[in-house]
Amino acid sequence: MLELQAKTPFFSAPFKMYGNLRKYKELLKHFIFRDLKVRYHNSFIGYGWSVLEPLALTITFYILFAILSDDVDPYRPLTILLGILAWSLFAKTLSLGTIGLQRNASLIKRVYFPRELFLFSKSGYQIIQISLSLFVIIPLLIKYELAPTRMLILLPVAVILISMLALGVAFITSILQTKARDIEHIVTIFLRISFYLSPVFYPLDMITGGRVPEEYASIYLLINPMATYITMIRSAFTGAPLDIPVENLAFTISSTVVLFWLGSIYFMRNERKAVKNL
Numbered sequence: 001m002l003e004l005q006a007k008t009p010f011f012s013a014p015f016k017m018y019g020n021l022r023k024y025k026e027l028l029k030h031f032i033f034r035d036l037k038v039r040y041h042n043s044f045i046g047y048g049w050s051v052l053e054p055l056a057l058t059i060t061f062y063i064l065f066a067i068l069s070d071d072v073d074p075y076r077p078l079t080i081l082l083g084i085l086a087w088s089l090f091a092k093t094l095s096l097g098t099i100g101l102q103r104n105a106s107l108i109k110r111v112y113f114p115r116e117l118f119l120f121s122k123s124g125y126q127i128i129q130i131s132l133s134l135f136v137i138i139p140l141l142i143k144y145e146l147a148p149t150r151m152l153i154l155l156p157v158a159v160i161l162i163s164m165l166a167l168g169v170a171f172i173t174s175i176l177q178t179k180a181r182d183i184e185h186i187v188t189i190f191l192r193i194s195f196y197l198s199p200v201f202y203p204l205d206m207i208t209g210g211r212v213p214e215e216y217a218s219i220y221l222l223i224n225p226m227a228t229y230i231t232m233i234r235s236a237f238t239g240a241p242l243d244i245p246v247e248n249l250a251f252t253i254s255s256t257v258v259l260f261w262l263g264s265i266y267f268m269r270n271e272r273k274a275v276k277n278l
Contacts, residue, residue, distance in 0.1 A: 013268040014261055020114035027113060031121035032128065050129055051136045054084045061201035073203055075238055078140045082237065083200040086230045089130045089159065090166045091191045096122040097170025098187050101271075102177050105278035115271050116264075119170050123163045130159065141237065149239040158232035161253060164260040165225055171263030175270045178277040198224055204231045205243065221248040228252045 021028060058081045065076065073079055100118035101108065108115060177183040199207065204227055208217045221227055221244065228244055229252075235242050242249070 011261075011265070013265040016268060017114070017116050017120075017264055020116065021120060024113055024117055028117050028121055028124065031117060032124045035121065035125045036128065050133050054081060054088065054133060055136065057084050065201060075140075075144055075146075078137060078144065078146075078237065079203055079234060080201045081137060081140070082234050083198075083202075083230050085130050085133055086158070086162060086233045087195060087198065087200045087226065089126050090162050090226055090229075091195070092129075093123050093126045093163060093166035094170050094173070095184075095187055095191060096126075097167060098173040098177050099184055100170070101174050101274060102181075102184075102278065108275055108278060115275070116171075116267060119167060119174060119267075122170075123167055127159060127163060137237065146238060151239050152236050154232040154242075155236040158229045158236070161232075161256050162226070162229050165229070165256045168256065168259035168261075168263035171260075171267035175267060175274045178274040194224075194226070198226045199230055203234075208243065218245070218248065221245075222251055225252045225256055 058077060061080050061084075062077055065080070097119040100122055101115060104118050173183050173187055207220055207227070212220070228242075228249060231242060231244065234240070
């Protein structure tokens with residue numbers, strides 16, 4: 001098996017992962033629905049917690065933003081809620097993916113199957129979560145009389161790209177976590193800082209609308225892909241144009257794909273060594 005792995009072409013890792021996902025798709029589904037059952041086991045509210053958490057954060061940030069900012073956003077509650085849902089998809093996929101191998105060490109030691117299934121199952125679980133949580137925005141869409149437009153296509157595109165971004169990083173951090181348990185805490189700190197540096201509870205035009213020098217706004221977009229993806233999800237529902245330069249958009253998407261590709265290569269080349277550290 002080690003000899004076959006050595007002969008695997010360097011850049012074929014994503015394709016090998018895709019083949020593994022197809023081959024073990026039933027097991028992947030089992031892991032996803034297992035997480036759903038565990039999440040709502042012995043819970044009176046059940047799925048309601050997926051709605052209450054983003055709603056509580058939305059109300060909190062809405063009140064704070066209304067007090068501290070003079071920005072006029074006609075869709076402020078919707079803007080905040082969509083930002084929180086998009087960020088949760090990224091943050092939870094990354095954080096749960098980071099500890100995916102470590103938390104399943106006993107199962108990994110008993111039977112062999114592609115270890116990336118643990119990370120993809122966390123991503124699939126979070127995609128289902130955001131899909132269910134999006135129902136909560138329907139009353140806001142009715143209130144603001146927002147009808148679906150062709151911009152709605154940005155929703156699945158952004159969800160896929162956010163998942164790829166989170167997985168690309170998690171492929172690396174999950175391996176490092178087996179060597180040093182500190183990685184989990186580093187990821188947590190990174191996510192907390194990034195939350196406030198990303199336009200989660202404020203619109204992107206607060207950065208790109210002239211309040212920040214243009215050169216800094218451009219750098220902000222380049223180093224913070226979540227700013228673009230959160231804005232894409234908001235535009236999908238409001239129908240507003242992205243107002244993101246094409247070159248920034250192209251760089252963000254291409255860098256996400258490259259990160260996912262490199263992360264998958266790193267994971268496939270180091271997963272066997274990582275298992276020995278569990």
